[in-house]
Amino acid sequence: MTTLQTEQHGFKAHSDGDWENRAPVQTRSERLKSVSLADFPEVTGREVNWKFTPVAQIKSLLGDKLIDGSQTFEISEAEGVELSTVPMDSELVGRGGIPEDQAAANAWGQVQAAQRILLTxxxxxxxxxxxxxxxxxxxxxxxxxxxxxxxxxLVILENEGDAHLSETVEIVVGDAANLTVVSIQEWNDEAIHLAAHNATVGRDAxxxxxxxxxxxxxxxVNPSIHLDAQGANGEGYGAYFADAGQHLEHQVYIDHNAPHTRSRVAYKGALQGEGAHAVWIGDVLIRRVATGTDSYEENRNLTLTEGTRTDSIPNLEIETGDIEGAGHASTTGRFDEEHIFYLQSRGISEDEARKLVVRGFLFDVIQRIGNEEIEDRLQEAIDAELKQSVLA
Structure with missing residues (x-):
């Protein structure tokens, strides 16, 4: 008598070879981290953190020679602000986090020194x-x-003009400190900007x-916020407006690594024109030690015309059940016609009503900056975008 032997489905290696070593990393915290470019394999565009990015257009930032542009900014004077140049082998470098991708590692290895802004x-x-x-x-x-x-x-990073830039911004928040960092991208039309913002937040900060x-x-622009001490609070907000042919991408990572930490993430974007593309990936990790965590993340996208594309992916990983709460949300859609009808009933034209909805949608984030002059300027920039819109 012959007994039929069957193997467990998926047990055998895949026919394309090396199945075990080619399985993607599923846990955000397990991604490769290194300051050495040689430790990262070549980017193909199929990787989980590159699959939405137009890799062919940024190849020179992934592995080619880069010039050092760390000292190409101007900084305003304020009480208790110290600016210094720090060697890359200093113990002051790397406290916010080290590179998790090729672009960041390539930039890290080619700058001569870091510019340190100390706030006291x-x-x-x-x-x-x-x-x-x-x-x-x-x-x-x-x-x-x-x-x-x-x-x-409050530290505001203003980026204007031409650029073909890969950079790291480290953010170190001491115990009981209160810090707001704002990164504004108003580059010229052909600029390319890849940025890793790595932050660590101290106790009750x-x-x-x-x-x-x-x-x-x-x-x-990819912010990674590590809540490494009890009572740390991290909030990540974003506003973006993508025009035809423009690619705007934000990958946000919140790492709850201590008890009683809190986080909030809210990104809002508007898109118009053929080929406008927005990417948002939100990763939240609540580690086993992070009891009492309170976390929520959301991404909202408003598409103004046909021909746009949004990729919105919230991810939530929880290693302990002893938390206050955790959740996420993602939406992409057109105008709420009830809002438009309400404004029209008040004597406002349909086109102007649509513009008002977009302004209010994005200003919900911009008003968090806390600087009236900057907020007004950004609102004017959004108005200029809308004037060029097919809604006009």
Whole structure:
């Protein structure tokens, strides 16, 4: 008598070979991290963190020679602000986190030194860091923003002009400090900007991280916020407006690595024109030690015309059941016709009503900046976008 032997489905190696070693990393925290470019395999565009990015257009930033552009910004004066140059082998470098992809590793290895902005004042200070002197030559940069314990500050990074830039921004928030970091991208139409923002937040400290992406051909700003001490609070907000042929990408990572931490993530975007593409990936990890965690993330997209594309992927990984709460949401859609009808009933034309909805949709994020002059300027920039729209 012959007994039929069957193997478990999926047990055998895949016919394309090396099945075990080719399985993708499923856990966000297990991704390869290294300051050495040689440790990363060549980017093909099929990787989980590159599959939505136009890789062919950014190849020079992934592995080619880069010039050092770390000192190409101007910084405003404020009480308790110290600017210094730090060697890349200093112990002050890498505290926010180290590279998780080829672009960041390539930039890390080619800058001569990091520019460190140390904030020490306990009285609220506003610091403007303006960068507009870059060129189209492939460039690397490294900036450290550090808030000393109990410091209180708003740091605004303004990016304008030409760029072909890959950079790391490290953010270190000391115990009981309150820090808001705002990164504004208003690049020229052909600019390419890849940025890794790596942050660590201390005990009972607060970090509010805000990204506003309006200009540039390809903009990819990826914030990673590590809540490494009890009572740490991290908030990530974003507003973006993608036009025809423009690629705006934001991959957000919140790492709850201590008890009683809190996070909020809210990104909102508008898209118009053929080929406008927005990508948002939100990863939240609640580790086993992070009891009492309170977390929520959301992404909302408003499509204004046909021909646009959005990729919105929220991910939530929980290793402990002892939490306050965790959740996520993602929506992409057209105008709410009830809102339009309400405004029309008040004597506002349909076109103007649609513009008002877009302004209010994005301003919900922009008003969190806390600087009236910057908020007004960004609102004007959004109005300019809308004037060029087919809605006009």
């Amino acid at each position: 004042s306990q009285d609220h200070q506003t610091v403007i860091v303006k960068r507009s002197a870059l060129t189209t030559e492939p460039t690397a940069a490294h900036t450290i923003i550090e808030a000393a314990p109990q410091a209180n500050a 607060n970090l509010q991280h805000i990204v506003v992406s309006l200009g540039g051909k390809i903009v990819r």
